[in-house]
């Protein structure tokens with residue numbers, strides 16, 4: 001187990017900078033998830049922690065030791081990739097023990113470690129099989145087993161579940177979370193999956209174009225995004241953002257809805273008013289009319305796309321609604337859980 005301190009980390013490929021000074025503090029035993037759009041630098045950051053990619057400037061400190069110039073094998077880190085590439089000719093047990101064999105550990109020692117990891121991962125009955133005789137989820141568990149037997153200080157995962165089908169992902173998600181609780185290891189984990197990030201992380205790092213936009217617990221990011229990027233990136237369906245303007249009493253949203261509040265903002269300032277689809281209430285006080293465009297019942301809830309004064313909005317309701325496209329629905333957009341951003345800077349007000 002270990003802490004990881006990432007300070008002012010920069011990376012350029014040739015003359016092209018792709019990371020512009022990233023700071024991420026990681027506590028001992030913490031499960032940290034990196035999210036962000038494709039190409040924002042998540043894999044590059046993981047690979048720099050692992051030592052597979054050089055550091056242009058800045059510092060990575062693992063367990064109090066600066067590792068910038070350490071070889072990957074000396075960093076005491078295990079990385080599990082999306083394409084975990086097991087050795088096809090080796091059995092599960094041989095795949096899992098291979099790194100220990102390379103490290104020159106005794107046969108008895110290797111067997112003990114492999115048996116222990118197999119037990120944790122429910123792989124014991126499969127130890128003599130070849131990878132081709134395993135399901136996708138079982139193969140993914142073998143890849144994790146290879147990492148576990150080494151007792152690394154830090155586990156790095158780069159989208160380890162993205163090759164699995166939806167049902168298996170949910171199962172593996174729970175397994176990885178249980179594994180973390182059991183091993184109490186420090187984990188840095190990259191995913192594209194919002195639900196994975198929200199349900200597994202102690203701390204989420206939202207990255208964008210080689211920078212960190214915000215770091216916080218899943219609910220901190222969801223309930224109090226620092227800026228428009230995080231507000232619209234976290235959450236699915238995404239937060240509605242409506243144009244608004246500051247006036248003397250508060251703000252006018254989409255030219256028709258007057259909401260009170262907002263201290264210290266100059267009259268006339270362009271505002272982005274954010275409200276999550278589930279925070280829009282159907283009916284309610286001060287409701288305004290919207291035109292229903294699309295209705296999607298998912299079973300558990302109803303998703304509605306509607307038009308409000310030229311803006312498209314998404315509403316998620318727990319109710320089963322019978323409204324049809326073209327009809328008018330009255331909705332309340334004034335929520336205590338709404339968000340207000342300055343449009344020019346994108347910053348939360």
Ligand SMILES: Nc1ncnc2c1ncn2[C@@H]1O[C@H](COP(=O)(O)OP(=O)(O)OP(=O)(O)O)[C@@H](O)[C@H]1O
Nearest residue numbers: 013016018036037038039040041042043044045192
């Ligand atoms: N070897 C390389 N040479 C040049 N540029 C690279 C190299 N590897 C990555 N990049 C660039 O660095 C940036 C970050 O890439 P990275 O793979 O870290 O993104 P990512 O966040 O992991 O994206 P994805 O979600 O698609 O996996 C991208 O703009 C990418 O094009």
Ligand SMILES: [Mg+2]
Nearest residue numbers: 042043044158
């Ligand atoms: Mg990547």
